[in-house]
Amino acid sequence: MKEILTKNLNPSQSEAVLCTEGPLIIFAGAGTGKTRVITHRIAYLLSLGVKPWSILAVTFTNKAAAEMKKRVASLIPHSGADVWISTFHSFCAYFLRVEASKINLNPDFLIYDFADQKNVVKDCMKELNIDDKKFKISTITDKISRAKDDLKFPSDVAAEAERAGNFLGAATAKIYELYQKKLERAGVMDFGDLIMRAVSSLRKYPELLKHYREKYKYIMVDEYQDTNHAQYMLIKLMAGGHSNICVVGDDDQSVYSWRGADINNILDFEKDYPNAKSVKLEQNYRSTPKILSAATQVVKHNNARISKRLWTQNPDSESVSVLKALNENDEAEKIADLIYPNTYNNKYKLSDFAVFYRINAQSRAIEDAFRRFRIPYAIRGTLRFYDRAEIKDIMAYLKLIHNPNDNISFKRVINIPKRGIGKTSVETLEKFALLKNMSIRQAMPFAQEAGLNKGPIKALNSFAQLIKNFSGLKENNSVKSLAEKVIKDSGYLEELETENTPESKVKIENIQELISAIDDFERSSSNDKSLAGYLTQISLISDIDSLDESNGRVTLMTLHLAKGLEFDNVFICGLEEGLFPIGESAFNHKELEEERRLMYVGMTRARKRLHLCWSAERKIFGKTIWNMPSRFIAEAGFKDEFNETEYNQKQSLRSFNRKKAEIIRGDGGAPSDYEITKDEPLYASDRDSSPYKIGTLVLHPVFGNGKIVEKSGIGNDLKLVVLFENGQWKKLLARIAKLTLI
DNA sequence: TAGCCCGGCGTTTTT
DNA sequence: CGCCGGGCTA
Numbered sequence: 091m092k093e094i095l096t097k098n099l100n101p102s103q104s105e106a107v108l109c110t111e112g113p114l115i116i117f118a119g120a121g122t123g124k125t126r127v128i129t130h131r132i133a134y135l136l137s138l139g140v141k142p143w144s145i146l147a148v149t150f151t152n153k154a155a156a157e158m159k160k161r162v163a164s165l166i167p168h169s170g171a172d173v174w175i176s177t178f179h180s181f182c183a184y185f186l187r188v189e190a191s192k193i194n195l196n197p198d199f200l201i202y203d204f205a206d207q208k209n210v211v212k213d214c215m216k217e218l219n220i221d222d223k224k225f226k227i228s229t230i231t232d233k234i235s236r237a238k239d240d241l242k243f244p245s246d247v248a249a250e251a252e253r254a255g256n257f258l259g260a261a262t263a264k265i266y267e268l269y270q271k272k273l274e275r276a277g278v279m280d281f282g283d284l285i286m287r288a289v290s291s292l293r294k295y296p297e298l299l300k301h302y303r304e305k306y307k308y309i310m311v312d313e314y315q316d317t318n319h320a321q322y323m324l325i326k327l328m329a330g331g332h333s334n335i336c337v338v339g340d341d342d343q344s345v346y347s348w349r350g351a352d353i354n355n356i357l358d359f360e361k362d363y364p365n366a367k368s369v370k371l372e373q374n375y376r377s378t379p380k381i382l383s384a385a386t387q388v389v390k391h392n393n394a395r396i397s398k399r400l401w402t403q404n405p406d407s408e409s410v411s412v413l414k415a416l417n418e419n420d421e422a423e424k425i426a427d428l429i430y431p432n433t434y435n436n437k438y439k440l441s442d443f444a445v446f447y448r449i450n451a452q453s454r455a456i457e458d459a460f461r462r463f464r465i466p467y468a469i470r471g472t473l474r475f476y477d478r479a480e481i482k483d484i485m486a487y488l489k490l491i492h493n494p495n496d497n498i499s500f501k502r503v504i505n506i507p508k509r510g511i512g513k514t515s516v517e518t519l520e521k522f523a524l525l526k527n528m529s530i531r532q533a534m535p536f537a538q539e540a541g542l543n544k545g546p547i548k549a550l551n552s553f554a555q556l557i558k559n560f561s562g563l564k565e566n567n568s569v570k571s572l573a574e575k576v577i578k579d580s581g582y583l584e585e586l587e588t589e590n591t592p593e594s595k596v597k598i599e600n601i602q603e604l605i606s607a608i609d610d611f612e613r614s615s616s617n618d619k620s621l622a623g624y625l626t627q628i629s630l631i632s633d634i635d636s637l638d639e640s641n642g643r644v645t646l647m648t649l650h651l652a653k654g655l656e657f658d659n660v661f662i663c664g665l666e667e668g669l670f671p672i673g674e675s676a677f678n679h680k681e682l683e684e685e686r687r688l689m690y691v692g693m694t695r696a697r698k699r700l701h702l703c704w705s706a707e708r709k710i711f712g713k714t715i716w717n718m719p720s721r722f723i724a725e726a727g728f729k730d731e732f733n734e735t736e737y738n739q740k741q742s743l744r745s746f747n748r749k750k751a752e753i754i755r756g757d758g759g760a761p762s763d764y765e766i767t768k769d770e771p772l773y774a775s776d777r778d779s780s781p782y783k784i785g786t787l788v789l790h791p792v793f794g795n796g797k798i799v800e801k802s803g804i805g806n807d808l809k810l811v812v813l814f815e816n817g818q819w820k821k822l823l824a825r826i827a828k829l830t831l832i
Numbered sequence: 833t834a835g836c837c838c839g840g841c842g843t844t845t846t847t
Numbered sequence: 848c849g850c851c852g853g854g855c856t857a
Contacts, residue, residue, distance in 0.1 A: 449844070
């Protein structure tokens with residue numbers, strides 16, 4: 091076995107594979123064969139006689155989990171398939187369901203997605219009389235999700251808000267509390283709950299923790315840089331006994347902090363597990379040296395990173411270039427010009443090209459140009475199959491059949507197709523239900539008492555009968571035939587057929603696709619074929635459109651979605667200050683570094699050619715803007731694109747406008763803590779006269795030489811984050827730490 | 833109740 | 848520039 095491994099792997103790869111005991115961190119640079127290492131490591135463990143069911147490997151996406159499973163199974167045909175490889179969320183969902191009785195939980199819970207969450211928050215705000223113009227629903231949803239990522243209960247959020255005198259936080263806490271009650275009452279969990287509940291259960295029940303520590307003797311985590319605090323804690327708890335924990339990741343590819351990911355989990359791993367071994371994978375097998383060097387140069391501008399030296403043996407060629415355009419249409423046409431197959435004498439297929447952009451709105455100009463040039467393209471990630479309205483409608487019917495008390499699903503389908511039950515009727519009934527502490531479904535028989543009109547009452551009764559009939563069918567019918575009955579008996583299909591528009595035809599096709607997906611699900615032997623089993627699986631697998639759609643097409647997508655993929659030819663477009671780095675991120679150290687990592691991710695997707703595109707003028711959201719080329723172009727080594735003097739002029743203008751905007755915005759209302767933290771670096775750097783600036787080199791009596799990489803607060807409260815030569819990080823209070831400037 | 837119009841708003845979104 | 852949600856009217 092060892093021989094096979096070493097034959098397949100380079101020295102650092104095999105070093106990582108052979109290190110099986112104790113904590114191990116693998117820094118896997120872009121294109122360095124990360125998946126190969128993980129799968130070989132699992133195979134090696136199995137070859138040592140480790141039982142497959144005592145290995146746990148967690149990833150973030152179903153795609154990654156499936157890929158890993160496949161590769162492990164092909165490396166070790168007999169037992170490879172028995173290794174538990176799954177996403178964090180499906181692992182936790184499984185855990186919670188299996189242990190439900192021990193942790194006082196109803197195992198029949200369903201999972202709410204983002205749209206459901208927003209609906210619940212909306213209901214909560216209405217109920218609490220909180221104006222949704224004052225606090226945006228998405229802001230609150232986000233705050234609640236972040237709180238769960240951080241393992242914070244409503245009381246924690248409330249206490250924090252109180253301490254900081256923060257209105258938004260206080261509102262969030264109140265809403266969060268009610269939100270949680272509603273979720274519990276409906277017997278559902280959101281994504282954050284899955285992880286948080288698993289962690290709190292392991293904490294609360296020591297014997298359970300002990301059991302899992304013994305069960306999974308070897309734990310591996312992929313994309314560790316993307317873990318949030320709750321996920322970090324979950325792993326830390328489970329690995330607590332044996333410490334056979336292996337994490338793989340790349341701090342330079344951490345681009346999801348806005349979703350709760352904490353880059354410090356990877357940066358601090360060696361602090362967390364003091365006897366940890368660290369292996370760096372630095373040989374890149376993907377890109378040309380020029381691409382690799384350009385990408386490295388960019389990311390080198392970041393301070394918050396572990397230093398590494400990527401190299402490659404790949405042959406070089408003229409592989410990175412800058413494309414300057416007059417406006418967004420010109421940019422798109424120039425890209426189209428370069429892609430047009432004749433340009434490359436059919437050297438490449440269309441699927442060898444990808445266009446990345448920072449925001450989805452940029453795709454329009456590119457799509458228009460591609461249509462004019464007749465270049466087939468596929469956009470990835472805009473609207474997922476399970477996010478389509480017609481699919482969500484049918485799913486809501488199924489969810490309601492599973493759980494009649496699911497108010498969100500109830501409200502979704504009560505008047506779809508139209509049956510004469512309008513907004514006011516539903517609202518009145520809901521208020522009544524709330525008053526009587528019932529679900530809306532339970533309140534239906536009391537429609538008259540609630541004060542509804544005759545018409546709606548009649549419609550309501552027949553709707554109640556409809557759902558009752560469906561519920562009666564759920565025991566003796568497959569999910570597929572249940573779904574078929576739903577679309578027929580509800581009149582949903584009929585309404586679409588009568589509509590008979592191109593749109594309605596597509597919807598019908600999608601519904602047919604859903605039915606066949608359900609059929610596939612039921613034919614696959616390993617699944618729990620109950621309605622609940624199906625609904626859970628769907629909530630956790632909202633897989634993006636089938637892969638073959640990108641065959642024979644150029645791929646268009648956001649930079650975030652590009653992570654993990656690779657293409658021969660890559661265009662990164664919209665490389666302009668204000669768009670990429672986006673918005674005000676250039677004024678915030680942390681945000682700028684994340685933008686830079688995103689740039690790094692985009693660049694390292696390219697195998698053969700990389701085009702960096704920027705446009706002097708751009709119309710976005712109906713407004714024309716004139717931007718400077720992105721600093722990232724200069725950082726990649728194309729200095730002539732970037733005029734420093736001009737940039738500085740614009741920057742001071744920007745910060746001036748920004749402050750002006752704040753003054754205008756200042757309505758004396760509640761200060762939002764979001765804005766305060768965002769503003770901090772700008773104010774701090776503008777106002778304070780302290781000698782501590784970001785980038786300043788300092789000497790600490792204990793830790794030695796270091797560099798200031800972050801600062802917050804002013805005066806006595808000035809806090810500095812210093813990265814020391816030994817790679818350690820310290821957060822220091824400037825007035826206490828005895829720092830000398832060097 | 834349903835359909836229309838107007839105004840506000842717009843970064844990224846693995847589960 | 849387009850989308851979505853809220854409010855108004857038939």
